[in-house]
Every structure is written in C-alpha cells, then in structure tokens.
Amino acid sequence: MEVILQQTLAAVAGTLAFSLLYGVPRRYELYCGAIGGAGWFVYAVLMQKAGLSATEATFVAALFLTFLSRCAAVIEKCPATVFQIAGIFPLVPGAGIYWTSYYLVTGETGLALENGFAAVKAAVAIVLGIIAVFELPNSLFQTLCRKRKENHP
Amino acid sequence: MDKPQAVLKGTALSSQGRETGEDARLVLETAMEAGHLLLENGAEIFRVEETMTRICRHFGVEDSQFFVLSNGIFTTGGYSRQFAKVQHIPVKGTRLDKVVAVNQLSREIESGKYTPEEVRRELERIRRMPDKPLLLQFLASGVGSAAFCCLFGGTLAEGTAAFIAGFFLYIFMKLAAFPHLSRIMAHILGGAMVTAICLTARHFGLGERLNPMIIGAIIPLVPGVSFTNGIRDIADGDYISGSVRLLDAILVIVSVAIGVGIVLTAVGRLGGGALWK
Numbered sequence: 001m002e003v004i005l006q007q008t009l010a011a012v013a014g015t016l017a018f019s020l021l022y023g024v025p026r027r028y029e030l031y032c033g034a035i036g037g038a039g040w041f042v043y044a045v046l047m048q049k050a051g052l053s054a055t056e057a058t059f060v061a062a063l064f065l066t067f068l069s070r071c072a073a074v075i076e077k078c079p080a081t082v083f084q085i086a087g088i089f090p091l092v093p094g095a096g097i098y099w100t101s102y103y104l105v106t107g108e109t110g111l112a113l114e115n116g117f118a119a120v121k122a123a124v125a126i127v128l129g130i131i132a133v134f135e136l137p138n139s140l141f142q143t144l145c146r147k148r149k150e151n152h153p
Numbered sequence: 154m155d156k157p158q159a160v161l162k163g164t165a166l167s168s169q170g171r172e173t174g175e176d177a178r179l180v181l182e183t184a185m186e187a188g189h190l191l192l193e194n195g196a197e198i199f200r201v202e203e204t205m206t207r208i209c210r211h212f213g214v215e216d217s218q219f220f221v222l223s224n225g226i227f228t229t230g231g232y233s234r235q236f237a238k239v240q241h242i243p244v245k246g247t248r249l250d251k252v253v254a255v256n257q258l259s260r261e262i263e264s265g266k267y268t269p270e271e272v273r274r275e276l277e278r279i280r281r282m283p284d285k286p287l288l289l290q291f292l293a294s295g296v297g298s299a300a301f302c303c304l305f306g307g308t309l310a311e312g313t314a315a316f317i318a319g320f321f322l323y324i325f326m327k328l329a330a331f332p333h334l335s336r337i338m339a340h341i342l343g344g345a346m347v348t349a350i351c352l353t354a355r356h357f358g359l360g361e362r363l364n365p366m367i368i369g370a371i372i373p374l375v376p377g378v379s380f381t382n383g384i385r386d387i388a389d390g391d392y393i394s395g396s397v398r399l400l401d402a403i404l405v406i407v408s409v410a411i412g413v414g415i416v417l418t419a420v421g422r423l424g425g426g427a428l429w430k
Contacts, residue, residue: 010301081381
C-alpha cells in the first residue's frame with residue numbers, strides 16, 4: 001500500500017507538470033493533479049489488491065477519471081478536456097511503447113509483440129472508458145455536482 | 154433582388170440600430186475567429202461548432218452553416234449579401250487556457266453582455282494571452298519526466314537523470330524542433346535525444362537502470378491531446394477529424410519509438426550490448 005501511495009504522489013506531480021505544459025489555467029491545476037492521482041490510485045489498487053488485469057484496471061481508472069473530469073467541468077463551468085488531458089497521462093501506456101521498441105531493437109520479436117499488444121489493449125481500454133462516461137447525459141452531472149456549488153456561492 | 158432584412162435580435166448590432174448585411178458579416182467573422190482560436194488551441198470539433206452556432210444565434214444570424222475539420226473551418230451564411238469563407242488552421246501547440254477563455258466568453262455572450270465589436274476585441278485579447286515563461290515550461294517537462302520515472306519504478310538518482318533529459322528535451326522541442334521540423338522528424342529526434350542523454354547520465358554514474366529513465370523522459374512526447382481529442386471526436390461522430398487526430402497520435406508514438414530504437418541500436422553495436430542492462 002505504501003508503494004501505491006508513493007506512486008500516486010508521483011502521478012499527482014507528473015500530472016501537475018503536464019497541466020502546466022498544456023497551459024491549463026492556474027486555478028484548475030490542482031484539479032488536474034488530483035484527477036491524475038485518483039486515476040492512478042484506482043488503477044494500482046485494482047491491479048495489485050483486487051487482482052484485475054492491467055487492461056481491466058486501465059478501463060475502470062479511465063472511467064473514474066473521466067467521471068471526475070466531467071464533475072469538475074460542471075462545477076467550474078469549463079470544458080472537461082481541460083482536466084482530462086493531463087489526468088490521462090499516468091494511464092497512457094508510455095512504458096509499453098518503450099518496451100516494444102526496446103525488444104524490437106534487441107531482436108526479441110516475441111516480447112516486442114507481447115508488449116506492443118498490451119499497449120494497444122491499454123489504449124483501447126482508455127478509449128472505451130472515456131467514451132462510456134461521455135455517453136452519460138449532462139443533466140446527471142448537473143444534479144450530482146451543481147448542488148455543492150450552490151452551498152457556498 | 155432586395156429581400157426584406159430579417160430582424161436581428163439580441164443586443165443592438167450597430168449603434169444606430171441598423172440591421173444590414175455588414176452586421177451579419179461582422180457576426181460571422183467574429184464566430185469564425187472564435188472557432189479559429191478554439192480549434193488551434195486544442196478544442197474538440199463539437200465545441201468549435203457549438204460555440205460558432207451560439208454566437209451566430211445570439212446575434213440573430215440564423216441561416217449560417219459551419220463545417221469544421223481538424224485543420225479548417227468552412228462557413229457560409231448572411232442575409233442578402235452572402236458570406237462564405239474558408240480558413241485553413243494548421244496545428245499549433247495546445248493552450249487550454251485559451252480554450253477555457255473562449256468558452257467562458259461564449260457563455261457571457263449568451264447572457265447578453267457584449268456587442269459583436271466587443272466580442273472581437275475580447276477574442277483579440279485572448280489571442281494575445283501570454284504563454285507561460287519558457288523556463289517554467291522546461292522545468293515542468295523535467296519535473297514531469299522525473300515524476301513518471303519514479304512512477305514506473307525509478308529511484309531518486311534515475312529520476313534526476315530523467316529530469317535532466319526532460320528539461321533539455323523540451324528546450325530542443327520548443328526552440329528547434331516544433332518551429333522548424335515536421336512532426337515525424339521532430340519526434341524521432343526527440344526520442345533519440347532523450348535516449349542519448351539518459352545513456353550519458355548513466356555513463357557518469359547517475360542512475361543504474363536505463364529503462365525507467367527513458368520511459369520517464371519520453372512521456373512529454375506522448376501525444377495526449379491528439380489521443381484524447383481524437384477519441385472525443387470519433388465518439389461525437391466527427392470521424393474525419395477524429396481519424397486525423399488519432400493518426401497523428403500513432404505517428405508521433407511510432408516516431409518516438411523509432412528515435413529511441415535508433416540510439417539504442419547504435420550504442421548496442423558500438424558497445425557490444427554491454428551498455429544496456
């Protein structure tokens with residue numbers, strides 16, 4: 001669990017850094033960091049504690065962080081992508097891409113294929129997670145998240 | 154020829170309250186400018202179309218049509234004087250603050266705060282919004298690289314090496330690669346440069362394992378915006394733009410992998426593979 005928390009901290013820092021690179025307005029940067037960290041936390045817990053496969057964990061984490069992004073979008077009245085683009089980075093199979101090219105270079109084609117396929121599966125899982133949450137009607141997020149806004153005007 | 158002018162609703166278009174083709178033209182050009190800003194700074198297609206439609210509808214220009222692609226906007230509309238315009242919008246860096254600002258502006262337009270002239274001035278202000286200082290961007294790239302290196306199991310020393318690689322990578326990308334090179338070549342060279350820096354760092358005893366260092370340092374090259382927006386566009390039914398963006402994401406990723414691979418191969422040949430483990 002300690003490792004997962006350390007990794008989550010790293011994910012928060014990384015997401016914050018990338019939100020800065022993409023010019024996210026300063027007042028939204030903390031949301032981005034929190035959403036990126038939450039996505040990784042869900043992914044790591046599901047994979048290491050609940051025994052889900054990497055693809056399944058990626059899918060659920062993508063669902064979760066897209067859901068949070070849409071909530072933040074309703075609260076702050078701004079596009080959901082602002083929160084989502086940086087938040088998705090910890091889930092993007094950057095390592096898978098690296099290992100694929102690494103094994104291609106070292107001539108271990110079987111391992112390269114395996115890693116490349118895993119990276120593609122992770123990417124598809126992210127795609128499905130994002131699409132599934134964006135199919136939900138906006139009114140759902142309005143009722144879920146707008147109320148909190150009214151409490152402190 | 155002269156058709157009766159449609160009555161413009163919303164705020165008064167010109168100070169005298171005249172409703173002419175000129176006004177419709179101004180509204181359409183303003184809408185296009187808003188769309189242009191959104192598109193080149195990383196908004197999805199539906200957001201561009203929605204914003205343009207909102208602006209036109211609010212100022213009473215009802216008979217307008219937009220066709221938005223990932224790199225261009227086609228507009229027709231207007232009353233008796235027909236308005237038609239095509240704008241090519243090449244891919245630029247992502248500036249989400251500008252997307253947020255235009256989005257905010259379009260909400261404020263709907264609440265009736267602006268005349269078209271004022272909207273144009275606002276858009277011009279948004280276009281000129283200053284970028285974050287370059288040094289801060291380089292540092293952010295370095296911190297991001299270090300963070301992802303640690304996320305993928307790197308030690309503190311390896312994270313430091315990734316920081317250095319990410320820092321110099323972004324200097325190269327921002328000042329040399331993006332303005333002067335094609336996206337493919339820029340990312341091949343970027344991947345190669347990162348790998349070379351990580352090899353050098355390890356050669357001088359900074360970090361032990363090459364893999365987490367390189368994985369961390371190539372993350373700033375990952376095409377997160379093209380990927381996410383491409384998915385959104387396809388989900389919205391904008392297949393052409395979505396495919397173009399996903400193709401861009403794939404090209405970039407493959408290019409980075411090639412860049413990393415080239416340097417690893419070259420060093421492997423020279424050093425007999427001993428350098429890698």
